[in-house]
Amino acid sequence: MKIIIPMAGRGSRLRPHTLTTPKPLIPIAGKPIVHRLVEDIAKVSSEKIEEIAFVIGDFGAEVEADLIAIAEKLGAKGTICHQLEPLGTAHSIWMAKEALDGPVVVAYADTLFRADFKLDMESDGVVWVKQVENPSAFGVVKLDENEVITDFVEKPQEFVSDLAIIGIYFFRDGQKLYKEIEHIIDNNITVGGEYQLTDALETMRAKGDQFTLGKVDEWMDCGNKAVTVDTNSRVLNLDKEDYSTVNPNAVVENSLIIPPCYIGDGVVIKNSKIGPNVSLGNGTKVECSNIDNSLIQENSIIANANLTDSMIGNNAKYYGVSRSISLGDYSELDFKSHEA
Template identity: 55%
Template structure:
């Protein structure tokens, strides 16, 4: 089994955090989004993962440190890491085709901007599976249309009339991914463009027309990381799940000086808390010092210093120095203070 991970986008909706760190590597509960996603997929699959192909963007942004992080992720799952580049933003279908040498055999394609929780088994009768989540407002999503045999017969983007309440979440399984490769090659060769780009959906629709059977795999939880507000919400939900699962990360022991932690929190053991109350639902990365603060429902990354602050639903990057007692501050582009 292979996992194909297109992750070349810059994540503009998550600025300023994605200005210096690729969005898939921004931590949720102290672990990069793409790491959590790939590990969750590997847990669902009944077959061992032999290869993980990552499609990255410009090497100037997705540099050697990113590559090493992804190679370590694959190695930890007993898989080979293959690194490809999508140097132009030409769409989801084009991104997959950038990994053309790896497009053979059974594979999962997963776009690295969401997190999931799921416990289903892949349908052995299906040529492909599109992972979906039941939603309350299907008109806001791309959804699948099913026939009487619960097979997917159509993909409908933001339907005005009710089609189904199963929204496509951006994760797909193909029993033979070379079938998708063949159809996407046709899409590119014939310049079939939607929204100015080559889309995976056009390859999937051609597979359906050729008689391939598509089924759904419904996930229990689908969590977005597209912007600051939903990333904070996802950070909270992941910690709640980790607490229920008995994760050891919830019980890590930072240095406490007259401070209190209200669980669930994920705090690196190298963190120092002084005269502060932290939690619930706070993640804090390695090397950070919190002094005289009250912090709830927030995400703070590595090697930062936060003093004299009362924070709720805050997202703070790495190497930040913030002292709420001072008023002369310098904040970078696309930052928000509310």
């Protein structure tokens, strides 16, 4: 089986964090979003993952190497494909068209999920969905009495279904999807100037392919700062046993750690209270601070702070007061110096 991960978007809603790090590489509980995503897919599939094709923008050689390493950790070949223009969901998949062969999973790298089922490899296709309270904000599916999809509806203004498409799909025959996307692009079939995957899905359905549901128990968004911090907390709590102890290479002096927390390699914590629901990336130093429900990345310095519901990037410095903040990579805020 092959996996295609379209992830060329700018991640503008998660700025300033995505100005220096592509959103799918933002760590959640110490592991990049895209790494967790492919692991989640592997857990529901009985098939060996042969290749993971990452569709990216101009992210640079270091990011490309990181993605190849993620694939290799799962025993798969990593392939880098480029989408340099935002021409739609179908177009992003088309950039990895060489991988559209045999069983294929397409997963957009801005969401995480948990599911308690095994992927039906005999189905023509599977569309992952989650029941939501406000379906007008999502693409949704309509079903028949056998829970086979009869229609794909984009952001319905009147209620037709509350089963939202979360952006993960399985195709038993990737060549069928290849032909439909090729037809869309060759004939310039667009919506709002973009080539849409739902047009290909609807054509495949009309030709007789039956799409069934992959229902998820947890659907966790990583679209902006608030929901990313919440997703970090949810992952920590879903895997409490994994986050109940402190990394043996961390230094903790005169401090209280309230699990679940992710404490990375080389973290130093002094005279502080950390947790619950906190991730501290490798090499981060915290002193004389209280932190809960927050996501702090690598090699940052936090001192004299009371932080909650906060997200701080890599190599950042924060000296300060009580607040919920979003501080990007290589940034510094020093409220004590302003008070002096």
